[in-house]
Amino acid sequence: MSLLVVGSIAYDSIQTDSGSVKNALGGSAIHFSAASSFFAPTRIVGVVGEDFQKDELKFLIERNVDISGIVTERGKTFRWSGRYHADMNERDTLRTELNVFEHFRPEIPDSYKDSEYLFLANINPELQLEVLEQVHKPAFAALDTMNFWIEGSRSELLAVLKRVDGVILNDTEAQQFSGEHNLAKAAKAIARHGPMIVVIKKGEHGSILYHNDSFFVLPAFLLKSVTDPTGAGDSFAGGFMGYLAQQKNLSNGTLRLAMAYGTCIASFCCEGFGTLRLAAMEKEDTAKRLAVFQKLVDFS
Amino acid sequence: MSLLVVGSIAYDSIQTDSGSVKNALGGSAIHFSAASSFFAPTRIVGVVGEDFQKDELKFLIERNVDISGIVTERGKTFRWSGRYHADMNERDTLRTELNVFEHFRPEIPDSYKDSEYLFLANINPELQLEVLEQVHKPAFAALDTMNFWIEGSRSELLAVLKRVDGVILNDTEAQQFSGEHNLAKAAKAIARHGPMIVVIKKGEHGSILYHNDSFFVLPAFLLKSVTDPTGAGDSFAGGFMGYLAQQKNLSNGTLRLAMAYGTCIASFCCEGFGTLRLAAMEKEDTAKRLAVFQKLVDFS
Numbered sequence: 270m271s272l273l274v275v276g277s278i279a280y281d282s283i284q285t286d287s288g289s290v291k292n293a294l295g296g297s298a299i300h301f302s303a304a305s306s307f308f309a310p311t312r313i314v315g316v317v318g319e320d321f322q323k324d325e326l327k328f329l330i331e332r333n334v335d336i337s338g339i340v341t342e343r344g345k346t347f348r349w350s351g352r353y354h355a356d357m358n359e360r361d362t363l364r365t366e367l368n369v370f371e372h373f374r375p376e377i378p379d380s381y382k383d384s385e386y387l388f389l390a391n392i393n394p395e396l397q398l399e400v401l402e403q404v405h406k407p408a409f410a411a412l413d414t415m416n417f418w419i420e421g422s423r424s425e426l427l428a429v430l431k432r433v434d435g436v437i438l439n440d441t442e443a444q445q446f447s448g449e450h451n452l453a454k455a456a457k458a459i460a461r462h463g464p465m466i467v468v469i470k471k472g473e474h475g476s477i478l479y480h481n482d483s484f485f486v487l488p489a490f491l492l493k494s495v496t497d498p499t500g501a502g503d504s505f506a507g508g509f510m511g512y513l514a515q516q517k518n519l520s521n522g523t524l525r526l527a528m529a530y531g532t533c534i535a536s537f538c539c540e541g542f543g544t545l546r547l548a549a550m551e552k553e554d555t556a557k558r559l560a561v562f563q564k565l566v567d568f569s
Numbered sequence: 570m571s572l573l574v575v576g577s578i579a580y581d582s583i584q585t586d587s588g589s590v591k592n593a594l595g596g597s598a599i600h601f602s603a604a605s606s607f608f609a610p611t612r613i614v615g616v617v618g619e620d621f622q623k624d625e626l627k628f629l630i631e632r633n634v635d636i637s638g639i640v641t642e643r644g645k646t647f648r649w650s651g652r653y654h655a656d657m658n659e660r661d662t663l664r665t666e667l668n669v670f671e672h673f674r675p676e677i678p679d680s681y682k683d684s685e686y687l688f689l690a691n692i693n694p695e696l697q698l699e700v701l702e703q704v705h706k707p708a709f710a711a712l713d714t715m716n717f718w719i720e721g722s723r724s725e726l727l728a729v730l731k732r733v734d735g736v737i738l739n740d741t742e743a744q745q746f747s748g749e750h751n752l753a754k755a756a757k758a759i760a761r762h763g764p765m766i767v768v769i770k771k772g773e774h775g776s777i778l779y780h781n782d783s784f785f786v787l788p789a790f791l792l793k794s795v796t797d798p799t800g801a802g803d804s805f806a807g808g809f810m811g812y813l814a815q816q817k818n819l820s821n822g823t824l825r826l827a828m829a830y831g832t833c834i835a836s837f838c839c840e841g842f843g844t845l846r847l848a849a850m851e852k853e854d855t856a857k858r859l860a861v862f863q864k865l866v867d868f869s
Contacts, residue, residue, distance in 0.1 A: 355750045450655045453793045474774035475788055486865055488775055488786040493753045525868035565786055566866065568825035 270408070271310055271383065272514040274301045275375045275400050276390025276503070278315040278339065281543055282350035282364075285357065287496040293543030294325045296347065297390035297413070300500030303547040304507025304534040305388075306332035307555050309514035311507075312381050314338040314400075318346040318369045328548040338378050342369040357498050358472050377403040386514040388506060389433070391415045394425040401432050409513060411435030411466070413506060419446045427462055435466035437506045443469045452477055453484060466524065468509065470502050478528050485525050490536035490562050497542045501535040504547060508534035508555070533558040570708070571610055571683065572814040574601045575675045575700050576690025576803070578615040578639065581843055582650035582664075585657065587796040593843030594625045596647065597690035597713070600800035603847040604807030604834040605688075606632035607855050609814035611807075612681045614638040614700075618646040618669045628848040638678050642669040657798050658772050677703040686814040688806060689733070691715045694725040701732050709813060711735030711766070713806060719746045727762055735766035737806045743769045752777055753784060766824065768809065770802050778828050785825050790836035790862050797842045801835040804847060808834035808855070833858040 276298035282291045302311045312335040317323075319341060326336050347370035350363045375396055382405050389397040389412040397412055404410075410433045418426050419442060426446075430436065436459060444450055447458035456467045456479035467479040473495075475488040508531035516523045533555055540546040576598035582591045602611040612635040617623075619641060626636050647670035650663045675696055682705050689697040689712040697712055704710075710733045718726050719742060726746075730736065736759060744750055747758035756767040756779035767779040773795075775788040809831035816823045833855055840846040 357750075450657075451792070451794065453791050471774065474771065477791065484791050484865060485868070486788040486791050487868070488788045491753050491777065491784050491786050492751070494751060522868075529868045563869070565784060568785070568787070568822075568829045569863070569869075 270385040270514045270517055271312060272305055272386040272388070272510060273312045273314065273377070273381055273384035273404065274298050274305070274388045274390060274507070275314040275397075276301060276388075276392060277347055277370055278317050278321070279347040279349055279370070281499055282348070283497055283499055283542060284352040285495075285497050286353070286355055287494070288542070290497070290542040292348070293545070295349070295500055295543050297500075297503040299329075299544060300503035300538065300547065301388060301390060301507035301510075302329055302334045303544050304504040304531075304538070305511030305514070306334045307534070307550075307552050308508070308511030308530070309386070310335070311511070312338055312384060314375050314377060314381065316340050316342055316369050316373045318342060318344045321346045335381075338381055340376070342372075344369045351499075353498065357495055375400050385409070386510055387411070388510050389413070389429070390503065390506070391418075394418050394422050394429045397429045398425070398432070401429065409434050409519065411437055411464070411506075411510065413437050413502075414442065416442060416445055430459075431463040433464050435468065436464045437468040437470065437509065439470045439472070439502060443467075453479075456484070466519070468528070470505055472498070472501070476505070476528055476532065478524060480521070480524055483521075485528065487528050487532055488566060490532055490558065491565060492536055492539055495539045498539050499543065501538045504538040505531040505535040507531070529559060529562060530555060533562055570685040570814045570817055571612065572605055572686040572688070572810060573612045573614065573677070573681055573684035573704065573707075574598050574605065574688045574690060574807070575614040575697075576601060576688075576692060577647055577670055578617050578621070579647040579649055579670070581799055582648070583797055583799055583842060584652040585795075585797050586653070586655055587794070588842070590797070590842040592648070593845070595649070595800060595843050597800075597803040599629075599844060600803035600838065600847065601688060601690060601807035601810075602629055602634045603844050604804040604831075604838070605811030605814070606634045607834070607850075607852050608808070608811030608830070609686070610635070611811070612638055612684060614675050614677060614681065616640050616642055616669050616673045618642060618644045621646045635681075638681055640676070642672075644669045651799075653798065657795055675700050685709070686810055687711070688810050689713070689729070690803065690806070691718075694718050694722050694729045697729045698725070698732070701729065709734050709819065711737055711764070711806075711810065713737050713802075714742065716742060716745055730759075731763040733764050735768065736764045737768040737770065737809065739770045739772070739802060743767075753779075756784070766819070768828070770805055772798070772801070776805070776828055776832065778824060780821070780824055783821075785828065787828050787832055788866060790832055790858065791865060792836055792839055795839045796846075798839050799843065801838045804838040805831040805835040807831075829859060829862060830855060833862055
C-alpha cells in the first residue's frame with residue numbers, strides 16, 4: 270500500500286568518534302523513505318533549495334520512491350551540523366540553518382492524496398494538521414514530534430494527536446509530554462490523547478510499543494561499532510511504517526514485527542555516516558539482520 | 570547444587586518518589602540469597618553487628634538458606650542511606666557507615682568449602698581472592714565489583730578476574746574498567762582478562778550476556794511503577810546464579826534463561842522497599858513472571 274512521508278530534507282555535517290562528514294544527505298523524510306522503501310512504495314513531500322543535488326536521490330528512485338512531491342524553493346537547503354559525544358546518546362548541535370525549510374508549507378500533490386499510510390515526521394504540528402486535511406482518508410496516520418513543539422505548541426500538538434492513529438517519539442520526548450518518568454505511564458498518558466498506538470524509542474536501549482492496553486518491549490540490535498546515529502530514529506519509523514503498509518493490518522503480531530524491522534534498519538543506519546549505509550543496503554539485508562536479531566534476543 | 574554468596578549485610582534507609590524506609594534489611598548477600606534460594610540451596614558468608622535482628626532472616630531460613638556463615642562482630646551493622654532521583658538510575662548516597670563491614674575478613678566455614686557455585690559480591694578484590702583460596706573447587710565462580718575497586722585496586726581486581734569464570738557488573742562499571750563506551754567492545758575487553766562469561770546490567774534498560782564470542786541481549790521487565798530499585802542488581806545476580814546452580818550446566822540456552830530469571834526477580838525486587846517484595850514472593854511467582862516476560866518480548 271502507498272505510504273506518504275512529510276518531513277525535512279537536509280544536508281548534515283556530523284562529527285563522531287569514528288570521523289566526520291560534511292553536507293551529507295539527510296533529513297527525516299530521506300532517512301524514513303530510505304528505510305520504508307524496502308517494504309512499500311513511498312512518496313515524499315519536502316522542500317529543498319537551489320543548491321540541492323537531486324541526483325543524490327537516485328538510490329531512492331531506484332527503490333520506487335516517488336520524489337515528485339519534493340519542491341525546490343529559492344534559497345539554500347536546510348543544513349544542520351552537530352557533534353556526538355563518546356556516549357552517542359548525547360550530541361551538541363553546532364549550527365542549524367533552516368533556510369528554505371523555515372517557510373515549508375507542505376502541499377500534497379493530487380497524485381499523493383490517496384496515500385493509505387501517512388507519516389508526519391517532526392515538523393510544526395500546525396503543518397501536520399494541514400497535511401491531514403489534504404490527504405483523503407489514510408488507513409493509518411502516525412506522527413513524530415520534538416521538545417520544541419511539546420514546549421511551545423502544546424495545544425496544536427494535542428489537536429493533531431486527536432487525529433492520528435499512532436505516535437512514534439523518543440523517551441525524553443514522551444517523558445516531557447506526559448510529565449511521567451516511568452515510560453509505561455508515559456505511553457498510557459499519551460494514548461489518552463488519541464493515538465491507539467504509541468511507540469517510544471530509547472536509542473541504543475531499544476523501544477517500547479503500547480497498543481490495546483498491552484506492552485511490547487524490544488532491545489536495540491547490539492552493534493559492535495556505531496559510526497553515526499543520525500537518522501536512526503527516522504529509519505526506525507520508516508521500517509516500522511513500511512512494514513505496516515506492506516502487511517496491510519495492525520494485528521499485534523504485525524506491529525511487533527514492524528518494531529523488529531524498524532530496529533534492524535535503524536542499526537544499519539548507525540553503521541555509516543548520513544544515509545551511506547542505508548543507500549548501500551539491499552532488500553535481503555533486512556531479512557538477514559532480522560534473523561540475526563531473533564537469535565540475539567531468543568531465550569525460548 | 571550448593572551456592573555460596575559472600576557479600577554485605579546492611580540496614581538501608583532509602584528515599585524514593587514512592588516513599589521512604591528506615592533501617593530496612595539489605596546488602597548484596599541478602600538480596601542475592603533472597604533471589605537465588607528459589608532455585609538452589611544457598612549459603613551466606615557475611616558480617617553483622619550486635620544490633621542486628623537475626624529473626625529478620627527467618628524468611629531466608631524458610632527457603633533453605635544456610636546463615637551459619639554469618640558472624641556477629643562487636644559494633645554496629647553496616648548502614649547505608651540514599652535518595653533516588655525521579656530518574657531512578659540516579660541516586661545520591663546520603664551516608665555510609667561501614668561499621669563492622671569495614672574490617673570484614675570472610676572466613677568460609679568448613680561445611681561451605683564444597684560449594685559448587687560461588688558468587689563474590691562487591692567487596693575488596695583482595696578479599697574475593699581470599700575466598701577463592703578457601704573454597705575447594707567451585708564448578709562456577711563469578712564476581713561483581715564497583716567503581717571504587719576498578720579505580721583504586723585494579724591490579725588486585727585483575728588477579729581475581731583471572732581466577733573466576735564469570736563477571737556480573739553494571740554498564741558504567743564495564744565502561745570504566747574497559748575504557749570502551751560501546752558495551753559489546755567493553756564485554757569483549759573484560760573477557761580478555763579471564764572470565765568466559767560477562768554479564769552487563771543496564772538497570773531499567775536490560776542486560777547483555779557475552780559468552781563463547783556471542784552475545785545475548787534482553788530488555789528489562791517493564792514495570793508500571795518502581796518503588797525502590799535498591800538491590801535489583803544483586804537479586805538479578807541471585808536469580809542468574811541460582812538458576813545456573815539448579816540446572817548444573819552452562820549451555821547457551823541455560824545461560825539465557827538464567828538472564829531471564831534474573832531479570833524477572835530483579836523486577837519483583839523493585840516493587841517494594843528493601844527486601845520486602847522478595848520476602849513476600851512465592852516460588853511460583855518466578856515462573857509466572859517469566860511467562861509474562863516471554864509474552865512481553867515475543868515477536869516470533
